[in-house]
Amino acid sequence: MNILQIRGEFRDNGPGTQSLYISRELIRRGHKVFAISSGGVMVEKFEQNGITHTQIPYIAYGKRNPLNILKSIFLLRKYFDKHTIDVVHAHNAATLYMAYLASRFLKDKEISFFHSCRGIELRKMFTWRNWIYKKYPATIFAVSQWTKEQLINIGVDSKKIIVTNNGVDTDKYDITKKEQFKKEIRDEYKIPYDSIVIGIVGALGSKGHDELIRAFSMIKDEFPDAYLLIVGGGEKLEEFKNLAIEKGISKRCVFTGLRMDSYKLHAAMDIFCLASYWGEMFPNVLLEAMAYANPLISTKLSGIPEIVTEDVGFLIEPKNTRELAEKLKILLKNDNLRAKLGRNAYSKLKSKYTISKIVDKIETAYLTK
Structure with a gap:
């Protein structure tokens, strides 16, 4: 045809x-x-x-x-x-x-x-x-x-x-290259290889980058080896950088700006968080995170609950910073749970998406x- x-x-x-x-x-x-x-x-x-x-x-x-x-x-x-x-x-x-x-x-x-x-x-x-x-x-x-x-x-x-x-194009988001991309990105941004990286990908606006920054600031002292990797550009970039400084996490919060190689950035993450409060329908970025066996945290918004079921991650209410912080704590504390949810996420992706x-x-x- x-x-x-x-x-x-x-x-x-x-x-x-x-x-x-x-x-x-x-x-x-x-x-x-x-x-x-x-x-x-x-x-x-x-x-x-x-x-x-x-x-x-x-x-x-x-x-x-x-x-x-x-x-x-x-x-x-x-x-x-x-x-x-x-x-x-x-x-x-x-x-x-x-x-x-x-x-x-x-x-x-x-x-x-x-x-x-x-x-x-x-x-x-x-x-x-x-x-x-x-x-x-x-x-x-x-x-x-x-x-x-x-x-x-x-x-x-x-x-x-x-x-x-x-x-998702799994030839591009290739889990067999996860460790290669992980090392490349963490070396580029000087993120310790053995740290736990919480990531978000998307244009800075209504996707909850600010909510993630606030939630991370609430638990930063309890998890000194955790980092934020914030991928995306937009008018709010400087505003969010200033928020990270205000919340005392700027040394552990990496802003990449706009990148066209998100398939590498996802591989550098251990937990993926999309705290959107408006505008999402069926976000690609959640599926892309699943392609690298990353557990998910996202919001009860539109089609997101069809992706983020309890076997692959956690759902929270939009703009509930405290609830987001609590879910982050659960995943940061439990290596086995992160691995289990990540495996389930990858299996779900391969079977459906x-x-x-x-x-x-x-x-x-x-x-x-």
């Missing part, structure tokens, strides 16, 4: 990386994959993997005025005329509709449409947007069971929804549409 992956922008985030992982796996299975976006840092990686990318600047989030939408539809129709596309897999709603409208101008050609949906609009002033899902001209790939239930609750036909979680298993579902949907 000829398959088009389309998104407003291919950024280095969940939808961007999943688009790339899905595309690579489809190519391995003999399909031809194309990509369209307004650009983004992931475009180079698409092209490095033999995926032809076409840039349409008008489909970017900030440029979707009526005139540019019409331009985009016209360019997409020309694209469909030139390429024999069988499947359009959109990774945001706006591009799905533009591609669908463009396809209506084709003669003697039917294209199947699919949309990977993270979740519905929850912000009160924007919930009116959710009507769009009820009229969707596509099969919806819901990223979690939670997302599927949210879609059903607003009136979407359950028969149009297939749960396809995020997946490899990109190969996710694409099994996606490919079946493509072929049976």
Whole structure:
């Protein structure tokens, strides 16, 4: 099949990386994959993997005025005329509709449409947007069971929804290289090799980096060999660095800034914590931590409880710093528990969340549409 992956922008985030992982796996299975976006840092990686990318600047989030939408539809129709596309897999709603409208101008050609949906609009002033899902001209790939239930609750036909979680490329997040990457990263940041490292990966904002800093400061004296490894960039970087200084943990709190090699950073960690309080749906970073057999601590938010079950880690309430500190203490005190939860996490990943298993579902949907 000829398959088009389309998104407003291919950024280095969940939808961007999943688009790339899905595309690579489809190519391995003999399909031809194309990509369209307004650009983004992931475009180079698409092209490095033999995926032809076409840039349409008008489909970017900030440029979707009526005139540019019409331009985009016209360019997409020309694209469909030139390429024999069988499947359009959109990774945001706006591009799905533009591609669908463009396809209506084709003669003697039917294209199947699919949309990977993270979740519905929850912000009160924007919930009116959710009507769009009820009229969707596509099969919806819901990223979690939670997302599927949210879609059903607003009136979407359950028969149009297939749960396809995020997946991890275990060739990249390779547990056999954990010790190699661990040494490389700990040497780079001068973290003692025998210390216990608590880590978090993600853009600094609502993912709970500040909660982790506060929680760690509450237990730092009890665990002098523990370190924090905070991976991510953003406007709050200096604010969080100052918070670490204020809480007296700056010498044991490593800030890496933005890194594009998170597969190495995860390997340097012993405990992974994602204390998000908003915006998560089915976080890739939890799955990536599981790929290195790391136990998890995260929040009771959206689809996270589907990942963080009691056999792989702990769930806490968002913004409950004291509860987070208590769960950290449990894992820091008990080497055997950390190892057991980590083994379970790795087994769960291999059985449910490899990109190969996710694409099994996606490919079946493509072929049976």
